[in-house]
Amino acid sequence: MKKVYIYRGFERFWHWTQAFLVFFLGFTGFEVHGSFSFFGFEQAVKLHIIAAYSLIVLIVFAIFWHFATGEWKQYIPTLENINKQIRYYITGIFQNAPHPVRKTALSKLNPLQRLVYLGLKIVLFPLMITTGILYLFYRFPQDETGIKITINNLSTIAYWHTIGAFLLVAFVIAHLYLITTGQTLTSNLKAMITGYEELEEEKEEVNNENTK
Amino acid sequence: MKKTIGLILIFLLPALIVYLLFFEPEYKPTKLELLKQSLQQKKKSAVDHSKFAELNKKFEHPQDVTKTCISCHNKRDIEVMATSHWRWLVDEYMEGRGIISLGKRNTINNHCISISGSEGSCNRCHIGYGYNSKNFDFTKSENIDCLSCHDNSGLYEKEKESAGYPKSNLDFTKIAQSVGRPKMDNCGYCHFNGGGGNNSKHGDLEEALYTANRNVDVHLARDGGSFDCVDCHTAENHNIKGRLYTVASMNRNRLLCEDCHTATPHNEGIINEHTTKVACQTCHIPIYAKVNQTKTFWDWSKAGKLQNGKPYVVHNEQGNDIYLSEKGEIRWESNLIPEYVWFKGTATHYLFGDSIKQVPVKLNEFNANYYAMNSKIYPVKVMRTIQPYDPVYIRLVSPKLWDKEEGKGAFWKDFDWAKAIDTGMKYINLEWSGKYGFVETEMYWLLNHMVSPKEQSLKCVDCHTRNNSRLKAINDVYLPGRDRSLWIDNTGIALILLVVFGVVVHGGTRIIYQRKKKNHEGDK
Numbered sequence: 001m002k003k004v005y006i007y008r009g010f011e012r013f014w015h016w017t018q019a020f021l022v023f024f025l026g027f028t029g030f031e032v033h034g035s036f037s038f039f040g041f042e043q044a045v046k047l048h049i050i051a052a053y054s055l056i057v058l059i060v061f062a063i064f065w066h067f068a069t070g071e072w073k074q075y076i077p078t079l080e081n082i083n084k085q086i087r088y089y090i091t092g093i094f095q096n097a098p099h100p101v102r103k104t105a106l107s108k109l110n111p112l113q114r115l116v117y118l119g120l121k122i123v124l125f126p127l128m129i130t131t132g133i134l135y136l137f138y139r140f141p142q143d144e145t146g147i148k149i150t151i152n153n154l155s156t157i158a159y160w161h162t163i164g165a166f167l168l169v170a171f172v173i174a175h176l177y178l179i180t181t182g183q184t185l186t187s188n189l190k191a192m193i194t195g196y197e198e199l200e201e202e203k204e205e206v207n208n209e210n211t212k
Numbered sequence: 213m214k215k216t217i218g219l220i221l222i223f224l225l226p227a228l229i230v231y232l233l234f235f236e237p238e239y240k241p242t243k244l245e246l247l248k249q250s251l252q253q254k255k256k257s258a259v260d261h262s263k264f265a266e267l268n269k270k271f272e273h274p275q276d277v278t279k280t281c282i283s284c285h286n287k288r289d290i291e292v293m294a295t296s297h298w299r300w301l302v303d304e305y306m307e308g309r310g311i312i313s314l315g316k317r318n319t320i321n322n323h324c325i326s327i328s329g330s331e332g333s334c335n336r337c338h339i340g341y342g343y344n345s346k347n348f349d350f351t352k353s354e355n356i357d358c359l360s361c362h363d364n365s366g367l368y369e370k371e372k373e374s375a376g377y378p379k380s381n382l383d384f385t386k387i388a389q390s391v392g393r394p395k396m397d398n399c400g401y402c403h404f405n406g407g408g409g410n411n412s413k414h415g416d417l418e419e420a421l422y423t424a425n426r427n428v429d430v431h432l433a434r435d436g437g438s439f440d441c442v443d444c445h446t447a448e449n450h451n452i453k454g455r456l457y458t459v460a461s462m463n464r465n466r467l468l469c470e471d472c473h474t475a476t477p478h479n480e481g482i483i484n485e486h487t488t489k490v491a492c493q494t495c496h497i498p499i500y501a502k503v504n505q506t507k508t509f510w511d512w513s514k515a516g517k518l519q520n521g522k523p524y525v526v527h528n529e530q531g532n533d534i535y536l537s538e539k540g541e542i543r544w545e546s547n548l549i550p551e552y553v554w555f556k557g558t559a560t561h562y563l564f565g566d567s568i569k570q571v572p573v574k575l576n577e578f579n580a581n582y583y584a585m586n587s588k589i590y591p592v593k594v595m596r597t598i599q600p601y602d603p604v605y606i607r608l609v610s611p612k613l614w615d616k617e618e619g620k621g622a623f624w625k626d627f628d629w630a631k632a633i634d635t636g637m638k639y640i641n642l643e644w645s646g647k648y649g650f651v652e653t654e655m656y657w658l659l660n661h662m663v664s665p666k667e668q669s670l671k672c673v674d675c676h677t678r679n680n681s682r683l684k685a686i687n688d689v690y691l692p693g694r695d696r697s698l699w700i701d702n703t704g705i706a707l708i709l710l711v712v713f714g715v716v717v718h719g720g721t722r723i724i725y726q727r728k729k730k731n732h733e734g735d736k
Contacts, residue, residue, distance in 0.1 A: 034678040034693045041693050042672040045482070089718075094725040152583060155690035159697050166704030170711045177715040 006105050007195045011071070014062045015192060021055045022168060029165055052132055059125065074109055075118045082111040093181060103199055120171065124164055131161040243477050251437065255393065262389035271384035274341055274377065275354040280388070282353060289353035291450040297339045299350060304461040306560050307579060312461070317346075318640075319459055320564055320608055322510065322575055322597035322653045323407040324539075329612035329639045330622070332375045337402040344375035346639070358391070361398050365390035370401075373616065396422060396432065399441040409532065411506045415548065415593040416661040420503035428502050429662045444472075457658055458576055463557030463586075467660075469493070489689070491588040494552065495670040496663050500593065505530055505544035510597040513650035515540035516627045523627070538613075538624040550591030550659055552683055554580035559656075564642055567606045572596065572652035582689040589686055593657040600633060604645030608653070612636040 007015070028051065031037065031044040039047060066072040084100035089112075092100070101110045109117065134157045182188035183198060191197035241249075261267055266284065271277050282289045296302045301315035316334075320326050327334040332344040341355045342348065349355075357376060359368045368387050371379045404410055404418050411418030421429055426436040431444070444467055445454045454467035469492040476484040486495075500506075505528075516537060518524070523537030532544040555578045562575045580587040601608045611632040615622035621635030629648055637644040675683045676693030683691060 032676075032692055033696060034676075040673065041676045045672070049482075094721055096725075096729070153690055154692070155695070155697075158690050158692065158695075159700055162696070162700050162704070166700070166707055169704075170707050173708065173711045173715065177719065180719075 001198045001200060003196050004105055004199045005195055006103075006108060006191055006197045006199070008069075009195070010065055012192060012195055014058065014065070017058055018055065018062075021051050021058065022172065024051050025055065026165060026169060026172070029161075033162065033165075049136065052136075056129060059129075074107070075114055075121065077114050077118055078111050080111065082115075085110050085112050089181075099183075103197070116171070124167055124171070127160060128164045128168070131157050131164065135161060242479070243474060247472055251439075251443075257392045261391050264389075267385065267388045269385065271388065274357065274359070274384065277384050277388050278354050278356050278358055281358045281391075288450065289356055292339070292356050292358075293350065293353060295450050295452070297450075297452070298356065300338065302460065306461040307558060308560065309563075312563070314461065314561060314563070315459055318564065320562060320575060320610065321458065322595055322599055322655050323413060323507070324613060325512075325599060326564075326610040326636070326640075328610050329636050330614035332616065333373045333614040335375050336370050336372060337406070338376045341376050359384075359387055360401070361394045362391040363387050363398065364392040364395060366397060373614075394440070394442050396440050399445075403441075407507065409507075411501060411504045413507070413595075414657060414659075414661075415506035416497070416500045416659045418501075418504050418506075421661070424503070426665050427668070430665055431663060432661070457555075457559040457578070458655060459561070461559050461561065466557065469496075487588075489582070489588055491555070491590045493591050493659055493663075494589050496666070497550065497591050497659050497661075498664055498668060498670050498674075499547055500550060500591075500659050500662050501546045501548050502662055503546070505532055505546040506548070506593070507542055508545045508548070508593075508595065509541075509543035510539070510595070510599075511541040511650075512597065512599045513540065515623070516629065518627065537627065548593070549682070551594050552589050552686055553578055553592050553656065554582065554584065554587045554686070555590040555658065556580040556584045556587035562608065564610060564640060565607060568601065568608070568651065572654045573601075573608065575653055575655045578656065582686075589683065591659045593659055595655045595657060597653050597655075598650045599653055600629060600648050601651040602633075602645050602647065603649040604647050605643065608651070609633045609644060609648060610636040610640050610642070612639060 025048060028039065028044045028048040031039060032041065032048055038044070081101050088097065088100045091097075099110070101107075103110070135154070138154060138157060179188045180186075182191075187197060264284075266280050271280075278289075292298050296315055299315065300317040301313045303311060303313045306312045306314070316327055318328075324330070324334070328346065331346070331348070335343040339357045339360050340348075341357055343355075357370075357378075359378070360370065365387050367382060367390075369379050369382070371377055400417075400419060400422065403414075404421070405412070407413035411420075421432045424433050426433045429436065431437040431439045432441075437443075442452075445452050447453065451465070453465055455465060470487075473492070475487050478484045514535070517535075518537055524535075525533055525537075526535035528534045528544060530544065530546075533539070533542060534544065535541055558580075559576050559578055561577075562573060599608065600611055611623050611629065612621050612635040613623050613632065615625055618625040620626075621628075621631045623629065623632035626632070630646070633644060633648055634646075670682065673693070675681050676691060678694060681691065681694045683694070
């Protein structure tokens with residue numbers, strides 16, 4: 001085992017800020033939705049909007065960072081080993097079997113993570129941001145002269161925003177649980193805080209290959 | 213590189229500190245402050261009518277005053293005779309009906325139903341002398357009552373049941389010499405007392421406004437805007453701005469809050485955005501009939517009961533009539549929460565002769581919804597009444613209510629519905645089957661006055677709340693905080709529960725296996 005620097009400073013900053021913003025947006029969002037009352041409707045709306053703009057700024061920086069560093073390649077989906085990974089979560093994990101896909105600084109994500117995170121990045125986040133922006137800037141097509149978006153009612157926008165929100169809550173719960181499925185219960189969490197994680201060394205992989 | 217950044221910081225930071233310390237941002241007055249400044253100059257009359265020789269004489273008849281007015285203000289009489297205040301009619305296009313002449317002269321309402329046959333009493337509030345029947349000559353300019361609007365002495369008063377003539381003992385010379393711009397009491401004399409009593413009809417226009425404080429009405433209050441009615445209700449050629457959609461039909465000559473306050477008067481953009489679909493009045497008139505009670509319900513079917521053969525009256529604690537033999541049962545209420553409707557500036561009306569298609573019969577309808585261009589949510593007072601109709605022809609009837617003498621068919625003298633309806637219907641030349649019943653009617657009164665101080669305006673949560681939203685009747689628009697798709701919510705909650713269940717099962721299994729393994733190792 002060897003300590004590897006796996007999550008860089010910006011990456012950790014991005015992850016935790018995004019985590020906080022998503023949690024906060026969910027909380028204020030469901031208050032605006034009418035699910036409960038904490039800040040009060042007016043305050044919840046204001047905070048939700050501030051958090052939404054912050055998240056958009058963060059995402060713009062994150063996109064730039066992903067392309068500037070080439071880290072975007074981490075999310076290229078692959079079907080290779082995906083069955084092994086599923087089998088690991090269904091059976092292997094209980095018997096303390098080793099992780100089927102080796103984690104390295106160049107390939108941090110297992111095939112399931114790749115799929116789910118890519119889904120977040122190209123489906124769920126764009127859905128939330130698009131519907132969110134429409135929610136903010138949607139106007140009844142009152143003025144014949146101006147730019148006219150022929151959306152007659154807020155309900156469609158609101159419904160898709162709500163669907164996305166429920167999916168994000170489901171993701172967050174699963175994500176929080178799956179943190180504990182690293183080498184040890186806390187190794188994933190520690191890695192995302194410190195940036196360092198104990199990973200198997202190259203040599204072991206060679207051994208693995210031989211045993212196959 | 214680092215050196216350059218360092219140098220820039222060394223110069224920029226102190227500059228920034230100096231700027232922040234010594235340069236205050238330029239003061240920009242808000243739109244409301246600018247508006248208040250513009251209203252500080254009150255209009256003063258340029259002439260003193262008491263100095264005119266023409267007015268320095270004794271007037272025998274009120275018409276003599278009018279003729280004297282016209283002798284200087286020539287052609288003004290023609291202007292006045294073109295207004296609805298004189299004609300009691302407006303020619304307007306009504307959706308689905310074409311051009312209609314409608315006004316107090318021929319309309320039906322659910323207070324005292326109609327002026328037809330009762331002109332001598334109702335027309336105390338006409339700006340003319342002698343409008344005591346449908347045969348009144350609307351072309352005689354000497355019958356214009358200039359003084360009812362322009363008296364500034366406060367001495368002028370019209371006589372009861374005298375078709376608009378003033379009391380006979382008035383000092384017309386003194387009154388004529390006082391004339392000027394209409395004051396609140398000139399308008400209020402009729403507009404506060406419509407429907408036979410203070411605040412009876414409108415709910416937001418009443419005598420308390422003469423002395424009200426800001427909590428009642430920020431504009432009219434003496435400690436607020438100190439407005440007179442005509443400060444907003446300006447006139448051009450005697451045609452006064454502002455409509456009342458219990459009789460008006462078209463979207464024209466309206467007086468809007470936006471005329472002074474602009475469409476975006478708030479500091480916060482998200483509040484300004486509401487003005488696309490929410491009228492100012494909706495948030496800023498959270499409550500009406502703040503001082504005195506207003507009529508909300510009237511049951512004409514209970515009228516006619518007598519005690520010892522004589523009509524009688526029952527008052528409530530506030531002194532309002534809750535039962536009269538002449539009028540039936542009346543409900544009065546104060547501090548009312550408005551009802552809310554879509555309104556796009558147009559209305560249609562029930563006209564005499566129309567058959568009843570729905571109960572309650574809507575005497576005026578706004579025919580608007582969320583999707584209609586220019587429609588906004590407005591607060592209204594809804595007047596609900598049970599009034600006589602003809603069950604054979606299925607239409608509302610116009611009973612004759614008032615007369616000076618018994619035996620002329622007037623309900624208020626003879627207490628005989630059949631006779632009163634028969635007389636009234638003959639008077640308006642509409643057939644009647646000879647049978648009558650009572651039917652529920654509704655009338656919508658837009659609320660525009662009694663604007664509250666901004667601190668008392670509605671808060672977001674008054675509408676944006678799951679239960680008890682003020683806008684619960686407005687259901688053709690998605691309102692965040694109030695509305696949701698139950699299907700989406702339930703599916704979403706089910707999904708979350710499913711994930712939690714999965715976590716518990718998976719995590720639990722891991723723990724169990726871990727324990728087994730430990731025990732196994734322990735056994736070893």
